[in-house]
Amino acid sequence: MPRPARDRRADILRLANTSGLTSVTELSRAFGVTASTIRRDLAQLESTGQLARTYGGAMAVDAQQEASLRQRSTEAFAAKRAIGVWAAAQIGARETVLLDAGTTTGAVARELAGRRELRVVTTGLTVLHELANASEVRVECLGGTLRQLSQGFVGPLTEAALERMTFDRVFLGADGVTAEHGICEADSQQTRLKELMASRADQVYVLVHAAKLGQRPFHAHAPFGPGWKLVTDADADPASTADFRDRGIEVIVVNTNGHAQ
Amino acid sequence: MPRPARDRRADILRLANTSGLTSVTELSRAFGVTASTIRRDLAQLESTGQLARTYGGAMAVDAQQEASLRQRSTEAFAAKRAIGVWAAAQIGARETVLLDAGTTTGAVARELAGRRELRVVTTGLTVLHELANASEVRVECLGGTLRQLSQGFVGPLTEAALERMTFDRVFLGADGVTAEHGICEADSQQTRLKELMASRADQVYVLVHAAKLGQRPFHAHAPFGPGWKLVTDADADPASTADFRDRGIEVIVVNTNGHAQ
DNA sequence: ATAGCTATTGCGCGAAACGCGCAATAGTGC
DNA sequence: GCACTATTGCGCGTTTCGCGCAATAGCTAT
Numbered sequence: 001m002p003r004p005a006r007d008r009r010a011d012i013l014r015l016a017n018t019s020g021l022t023s024v025t026e027l028s029r030a031f032g033v034t035a036s037t038i039r040r041d042l043a044q045l046e047s048t049g050q051l052a053r054t055y056g057g058a059m060a061v062d063a064q065q066e067a068s069l070r071q072r073s074t075e076a077f078a079a080k081r082a083i084g085v086w087a088a089a090q091i092g093a094r095e096t097v098l099l100d101a102g103t104t105t106g107a108v109a110r111e112l113a114g115r116r117e118l119r120v121v122t123t124g125l126t127v128l129h130e131l132a133n134a135s136e137v138r139v140e141c142l143g144g145t146l147r148q149l150s151q152g153f154v155g156p157l158t159e160a161a162l163e164r165m166t167f168d169r170v171f172l173g174a175d176g177v178t179a180e181h182g183i184c185e186a187d188s189q190q191t192r193l194k195e196l197m198a199s200r201a202d203q204v205y206v207l208v209h210a211a212k213l214g215q216r217p218f219h220a221h222a223p224f225g226p227g228w229k230l231v232t233d234a235d236a237d238p239a240s241t242a243d244f245r246d247r248g249i250e251v252i253v254v255n256t257n258g259h260a261q
Numbered sequence: 262m263p264r265p266a267r268d269r270r271a272d273i274l275r276l277a278n279t280s281g282l283t284s285v286t287e288l289s290r291a292f293g294v295t296a297s298t299i300r301r302d303l304a305q306l307e308s309t310g311q312l313a314r315t316y317g318g319a320m321a322v323d324a325q326q327e328a329s330l331r332q333r334s335t336e337a338f339a340a341k342r343a344i345g346v347w348a349a350a351q352i353g354a355r356e357t358v359l360l361d362a363g364t365t366t367g368a369v370a371r372e373l374a375g376r377r378e379l380r381v382v383t384t385g386l387t388v389l390h391e392l393a394n395a396s397e398v399r400v401e402c403l404g405g406t407l408r409q410l411s412q413g414f415v416g417p418l419t420e421a422a423l424e425r426m427t428f429d430r431v432f433l434g435a436d437g438v439t440a441e442h443g444i445c446e447a448d449s450q451q452t453r454l455k456e457l458m459a460s461r462a463d464q465v466y467v468l469v470h471a472a473k474l475g476q477r478p479f480h481a482h483a484p485f486g487p488g489w490k491l492v493t494d495a496d497a498d499p500a501s502t503a504d505f506r507d508r509g510i511e512v513i514v515v516n517t518n519g520h521a522q
Numbered sequence: 523a524t525a526g527c528t529a530t531t532g533c534g535c536g537a538a539a540c541g542c543g544c545a546a547t548a549g550t551g552c
Numbered sequence: 553g554c555a556c557t558a559t560t561g562c563g564c565g566t567t568t569c570g571c572g573c574a575a576t577a578g579c580t581a582t
Contacts, residue, residue, distance in 0.1 A: 005559060018342065020333035024539080034561055039540070055316045055569070056539065060333075063394040065326050072281035072321075081279065125393060132386060132412060133324040141414055143404020143422050151393060153402055157425075161404050161418055266530060266578095285568080295532055300569070316540070317568065 008033070009041050013050055016060045023057035064129060071103055078256065079209035079233035080107040085258025086231065087171055087207060093117050095168040098197055099127045101152020102173030104207045106130055112137060121165065123158055123193070125151040147190075154189050162196055170201035176215035177208050177230065179243035182223035184216045191222040204228040210235035214243070224249050234261065269294070270302050277312055277321045284318035325390060332364055339517065340470035340494035341368040346519025347492065348432055348468060354378050356429040359458055360388045362413020363434030365468045367391055373398060382426065384419055384454070386412040408451075415450050423457055431462035435469050437476035438491065440504035443484035445477045452483040465489040471496035475504070485510050495522065 027038045045051040052061045084107030094117050099105040101124030109130035116136040131139045142161040144153030176184040185191045198204045234255045241251045253261045288299045306312040313322045345368030355378050360366040362385030370391035377397040392400045405419030437445040446452045459465045492513045502512045514522045
């Protein structure tokens with residue numbers, strides 16, 4: 001692959017990221033190449049998700065947006081949205097709720113954006129992102145060290161902040177769940193935090209779309225406590241949900257409309 | 262303004278926001294109207310910044326992105342970037358720095374995204390956003406209550422977290438600054454937080470682009486402490502900067518390349 | 523209720539942008 | 553040095569876009 005082409009593409013990316021918006025003609029003039037070439041560059045940069053094409057040009061797309069767009073095309077997106085709708089419906093006026101980090105809790109936050117007289121506390125950047133402009137919702141962040149993978153905050157600062165608060169409800173996400181081991185996460189710092197979060201709330205919900213049921217991708221566990229509810233979508237295998245119910249865990253299966261079955 | 266038109270536009274927005282990407286033909290079929298009408302809708306939604314048009318359709322654009330795009334087209338963007346470049350250059354390896362909330366400190370964060378062995382602590386969502394995928398930077402958030410206007414965290418949680426930390430440098434933003442009163446903010450909660458932040462760092466920088474110099478839009482003040490440096494851009498009125506220098510405040514004027522003059 | 527006014531809609535047209543195939547060319551690697 | 557691959561420019565047909573115009577639908581005030 002010739003050098004000038006890559007350099008130009010990098011430059012296009014830089015230009016788009018600083019000015020936010022660029023046009024094909026502008027770029028073709030700037031680099032002294034044909035519009036066709038620019039178009040091809042844009043097509044390639046778009047395919048790798050580094051840029052969004054517009055009519056006659058391209059616009060910058062930040063990492064957050066990029067991830068968000070990719071996620072929306074995933075099939076699990078519909079499931080997460082349904083779970084989010086259901087979860088949001090559980091929350092009454094003037095409550096204080098805690099939202100874990102993750103895209104599923106982000107879906108809950110999305111449904112809460114229009115609500116009023118609500119206090120939402122979170123450890124996740126996704127949630128903050130969704131509620132950044134929700135003017136009628138009081139949004140609080142626990143703080144801590146940002147964990148890139150989950151876009152969530154962990155660490156002593158997070159735990160210390162938690163010690164001072166209690167919640168009406170907490171909505172937890174998970175990398176995986178099994179009836180036997182409960183919530184599975186990549187490291188014990190995560191599971192410890194989730195257990196701590198659960199201990200501070202009256203109602204505990206574990207939100208996981210069907211694909212995560214019965215999965216144990218990692219080996220740090222947090223078992224289900226008494227009264228915890230497992231919320232999943234209609235794609236869930238009945239045998240899987242039965243495993244949980246057999247152990248006395250309440251399982252709520254949400255259909256596409258966000259209603260419990 | 263007829264109702265159906267507005268309803269349809271709201272629906273278009275919802276569809277775009279949930280699926281992330283929609284096409285003109287798809288929308289025209291869905292609503293049973295001509296492509297022209299859809300195009301007009303998209304044009305209007307784009308003009309209000311609620312949507313981004315693509316070739317043959319439209320894509321969702323979240324609030325964050327929207328604000329970011331608007332900001333990038335502002336003239337002050339160049340100044341902020343220059344200040345950001347300079348500020349980033351002051352930070353050495355393995356340092357711990359504190360970044361205030363605001364777009365100017367966001368510009369600093371943007372320049373730090375590629376750095377390594379750095380610890381960035383912040384009270385601002387903008388900064389978090391910029392560094393959300395900076396894999397080599399340790400990012401921490403102080404937490405607190407989200408203040409929509411500045412997209413920053415304030416309150417007792419923020420202050421409590423600060424008590425436990427110290428920093429090599431802190432970079433503060435401001436709604437306005439005057440030589441006489443120092444930093445001006447909308448409320449005293451903000452100024453108190455900034456003073457607290459300043460007290461925890463060895464080096465204090467106040468970053469304000471030229472238009473904010475001599476401005477006092479609000480009446481909560483935080484005077485300059487000893488050793489604080491004022492950093493502004495080359496559009497600054499020499500008379501203004503002289504006011505600060507007369508009071509013994511070091512003023513750094515940064516040109517477009519991010520170098521001090 | 524009705525008349526008047528404004529916003530909206532559909533349609534047709536010219537202009538702009540896009541994608542694709544082809545041949546020439548410039549870099550790259552052996 | 554030579555073969556090979558990626559890249560580029562150009563021309564083509566296709567799609568999309570924007571705008572003006574006339575008809576229509578909805579809102580408002582009397």
